[in-house]
Amino acid sequence: MTTPNVATSERIAIRGLLGAVNADLETPMRPEWERAAWNVPRSAFVPERIFLGDGLEPCNRADAPETWLRAVYANDSVVTQINDGQDPDDGERWASSSASAPSIVFRMLHMLDVRDGHRVLEIGTGTGWNAGLLAHVAGPGNVTTVEVDPALAAEAGERLRKKGVTADVVTGDGAEGHTGNAPYDRLVATCSVRSVPRPWLTQVKPGGVILTPWESPWVCYGLLRMTVDDTGAASGPFSPHSAFMLMRNQRTDLRIYRDVVRDDHQPDESTTDLPPWRVSGDDLAVQFAVGLLLRDVWWTWHDNPDVEGVASRLWVATTDATSWAAVDWDGKSDDRFTVWQHGPRPLWNEVEAAHAWWRLHDRPDPERFGLSVTATGESAWLDSPDQPVPVTG
Template sequence: MTLIGAAERAAMRGLLDSVNESLGAPPAPVWEAAYWAVPRHAFLPETVWLGDDLAECSREAAPETWLRHAYADTPVVTQVNDGRPAEPEDRWASSSASAPSIVFRMLDMLDVTAGQSVLEIGTGTGWNAGLLAQRLAPERVTTIEVDPELSARAAVRLGSVGLEPRVICGDGAFGYEEGGRYDRVIATCSVRSIPPAWIAQTKPGGVILAPWESPWFCYGLVRLTVDGYGGASGTFSPHSAFMLMRGQRTDLRIYRDVLRDEHVPAESSTRLSPWAVSGDDWAAQFAVGLQLGDVWRTWHDNPDVRGVASRLWLATTDARSWAAVDWDGKRSDRFTVWEHGPRRLWESVEAGYVWWRDAGRPGPERFGLTVTAEGAHVPWLDTSDNPVPDLT
């Protein structure tokens, strides 16, 4: 069993206060009891990566810093580059321990009760599975992780706190059919579509809770109730940004995969600021992303192009259509647009933004999603008979 010393106990109390403040209320007593029985630091690796530059932090070399981040209400990167060696300048986050406040928010939204069974997609460190196992009993929890090393380590860490839920190494998109049909399915990675297996393996009336991502914007949670006929429907809420499920990743780069020398783009102009749809307004980005489907974007500041201070790139995930929106560093009422391919992507962005603005600038909590028995994903506003425009 993991021992909790005075420093760890003080750090745990401080984090619980931060979570209470973030959520506006303490976690339910059953989850607070699980929190004390399943300490977060017992699930973090000896080395974590911190900040935007993913600087290494070793527990052995900097124990106080390591413990402070273990009990901060922030995510902690626990793996880079899918576990492969990488130079500091080439690091990218591939797994993390989620911010504790979102962990408890999602556990509350999952609304589990004694006797229910849960399938977790994305074991990661194992901490979330540990909290569930402590709450429900280990035999009621199945957790699946695609990365063999992370899966093995999580099983060891769970054992160190006296818990042995079923830990499976495999592709979470396929769920775990051998576990029967579950009352709840919870994902700790974001998805762009709900895998059919999750619906098939959930009991009628059961709940699927998953972080949501469109190629345009990673934000929001979707909570679906399974209808028993092969479909599911429910609503979105804000409060999350998770790493994308590995099987749904898009590995595209503008200059490597999209642009070609023979492309001759059409030129136009727009009054819609690119920052209106890819800046600080998360509600706008969420709504536009729901409508655009397979369109992603990236910023290029200070490109080596005369008269261009910033450029917003857009492209479809099949790399067949792209657009660029240029700011000259001076005017804020007109921007130059370049578009190529069978789809006029910026025209779609403008249409999506205007629709959202005219609908009263709704946030994620006014949107919902229906997944049909045939696998179609139909997002809607306020009610399921009011689908959002399909700009794909």
């Protein structure tokens, strides 16, 4: 493939990508972001080897250039690292870093409202593409980006240098931010958090913006946009977008039979008329609300659990593995389910109460919720900060 053909293919791909992104956004992209997309092309930042499909099979640019280019300029995320960079051999593969879908990248850049001269702190460098876009608009030397993985940081720094982008790439824990170039006008995270790291508050100017993907153990969903006030506190609303990998220092690795349920547990038996899929299905609004109210509870489905009369079982457990519940569906009835609960907290009762609260408040979408954060704590709210939600856990 000759260089002119590659250049032509890329021009076509960029035009197509910008069209797809604009179709996804409520308002057209600002001209400066379109210029950034042309001047800081995504292909210059996605690594030569990516991982495709549910099986995360490797795709090397040298071996499959057309497949690689299609993946790079699709309006979708691209997995760029698996298993924290370790060789999985024949074991389980899981995504540990990715290039986010361009539509969410530009949606977040729009929400961040970066202007020329703004000092920006990015948490999670990844490939470096987002930092390159930010630097193109904020200006040379105004972007600091922090990456916990030394190899990813080094690779991103090299890509930025090759494109002539001046940005400060720092290897470190993003939860600590970076005091060296503070204070910042904007802080943006490209990984989700379950709790806002307090150092972020102290490193952003009053009136500055913090934008981060959000996750609860219940569901990974939502963007949180907060404004910092004169006291160093921050508050702002959620929006219903995104699903990002969790910040590494906030990860949990729990499995029901390995970490939670024990042979000597004697659970209490009861029944419920709340279908378990009602709080764990396609309705992300209710999942988001349950996740805000039950901040330390997660779930997993177990189909065909090899239990007589049980077609599917929903497991619910606390992140400290001290309480659990199981809700059984017999494959027939849709209005009566058997519940088993063990531990100091009756978890399914808590789930029922959270669902009832959500219904009582007119089934609010994520946009009606917000979060306020101070140096000593954080509180979720509905519609306004003076209406806190009843958080458990």
